[in-house]
Amino acid sequence: MRELRIHGRGGQGSVTAAELIATAAFKSKVYSQAFPAFGVERRGAPVQAFVRFDDKKIRLRSQIYEPDYIIVQDSTLIKDVDVFSGLKEGGIAIINTEKDLEAGLPEGVKIIKIDATSIALEVLGLPIENTTLMGAFAAATGEIEMAAIEEALKERFPLPLAEKNIAAAKKAYEIVKGGSA
Template identity: 55%
Template sequence: MIEIRFHGRGGQGVVTAAQLLAEAAFFDGYYCQAFPFFGVERRGAPVMAFTRLDKEKILLRSQIYEPDYVVIIDASLLNTVNVLEGLKEDGAVIINTVKSKEELNLDCKNIYCIDATDIALKTLGVPIENTAMVGAFAGATKLVSLESVKKAILHRFPGKLGEKNVKAAELAYKTISGEE
């Protein structure tokens, strides 16, 4: 079973990101589960969401305490939230930042940096980075295919909005994986 924790702020589409990843994984033949941290947070407050993927039916219902991956949509959280809490030793961080991993100096072996804000501004015209981060996750981990990520996005956001978000995910995927 693979467990992923998303960090962001209320209003950034953190829960949607976890759901899109779950749906993409489902298209790739996984069982999946996505859920928010059950809080009373309002817009702007730090929020979390979780995704589980497995080849077998997922039975576990607890929150995620030792994630395999942490996806950080808002780098400003590094100063306020222990985003690495419980991360497995061989786990990885995918973070939206303009900094390099050396500059970030995080206590983690596998770090993937991506300027998802720039991608979002270029593709969507607004700094909403959740779809780009799902694309980045796919590109970094190859756990889910880009095709399935696109399918999940279009399913969630039909029409123009979906197409723009697909572009964001695609660009992030390519940037992080170096694939063309």
């Protein structure tokens, strides 16, 4: 089983991203599970969402404490929350940032930095980077196929909005695949 933990702030679409990633994984013929962890948080407060992937049915229902992957939607969370907690050695951390983050990063983990906010602003016209980070995740991990992301987005959003989100995800996918993230 492989596990993903998404760190974001309320209102950034972390829960939606987890649901869409799980849907895309299922469309890629993998069992998947997505769920949030939040209480009375409000817009802007730290939130987490989780996704599990496996080739067999998933019966585990606990939070994810030792993920293989993390997505950090807001790099300011790094100083406020231990986003790297439990991240397995050899794991992948995808961080939405244009800044240099060398200090305080864990060893033995692949760090992928991508300016998903700029991509979202350019393509969507809004700083909502959850679907952009889905493309980066697909490219970095191979857990989900880009075609499956497209299907999931078309199911979730009306066509014009789905097409914009697909374009943002594809742009991030190409940047990560090309190694310039």
